[in-house]
């Protein structure tokens with residue numbers, strides 16, 4: 646064999662070793678797949694190692710064309726700009742209909758991943774929605790409003806891995822007759838585990854793969870629709886009552902021009918998805934649950950999109966100034982047929 650061929654062979658060998666090594670490093674630096682749904686992992690595969698708080702500034706955004714899915718995974722939306730970017734990424738996902746679809750489509754998936762439902766243990770606080778429901782011609786009676794709390798209360802072993810119950814819970818009320826979800830409380834398994842870590846508490850078990858509010862609530866909604874013979878795609882409003890999350894509140898106040906006390910009672914102020922403020926609100930921690938649901942259950946929800954978000958505060962009174970900490974806004978997310986021309 647000629648010397649040049651030998652050199653070429655050796656070089657090729659070294660190159661493939663380097664490639665292998667590179668691939669290994671790349672693989673092992675991925676976030677632990679167990680803590681996320683498989684579809685989320687698929688979305689994240691092209692992301693750099695530390696994806697918990699992705700560098701949103703680095704996320705490229707091509708409105709209506711590019712799909713900066715990494716922006717969707719920003720759990721901590723810290724700036725106005727990053728919220729707009731996240732909201733825009735959701736709009737891209739709905740419009741293109743190409744977001745990876747959720748693998749959780751069966752009601753039995755809830756039990757499989759340790760979730761159990763309790764219809765009674767929910768606070769359907771009519772107060773925050775009374776004026777809105779009356780104006781929109783919606784019922785405040787039960788039925789058609791059906792409370793349902795879903796908690797991650799059961800230990801499950803799947804494929805040899807123990808998924809320990811986290812005590813996470815989602816509390817809401819469904820009205821499948823009129824197409825409404827009223828959210829009272831969101832506390833996800835991933836958030837619970839993060840809180841344990843922040844407190845230096847040992848929690849060696851992974852979060853269940855079925856963990857998102859969007860997936861859990863979709864399955865509950867789908868089941869109630871099927872029980873009542875109503876269309877799953879009949880969803881029209883998602884209300885978030887008494888929001889206390891600081892990030893969402895900051896985004897709402899910024900949308901209102903920076904003055905928290907300019908919030909009014911219903912009809913509040915409406916922000917369309919085509920505006921920066923509308924996008925920032927879609928990207929807020931509270932609205933992003935609905936945004937995920939529309940992106941990842943695109944087929945069942947017939948390609949619906951968020952076209953506007955109303956922010957209001959039932960406790961607001963003209964001329965009454967309160968410290969921001971005392972203001973607990975409500976959000977009414979309106980869902981309609983897409984594609985939307987939201988740009």
Ligand SMILES: *[C@@H]1O[C@H](CO)[C@@H](O)[C@H](O)[C@H]1NC(C)=O
Nearest residue numbers: 720721836890891892893930
């Ligand atoms: C608001 O929600 C985000 C997303 O869940 C979370 O990262 C943040 O810690 C929350 N803020 C507060 C004050 O709870």
Ligand SMILES: *[C@@H]1O[C@H](CO)[C@@H](O)[C@H](O)[C@H]1NC(C)=O
Nearest residue numbers: 828829830831885886890931
């Ligand atoms: C708003 O979102 C935060 C963070 O996910 C959650 O803790 C809170 O329960 C949510 N509140 C409502 C009313 O949706």
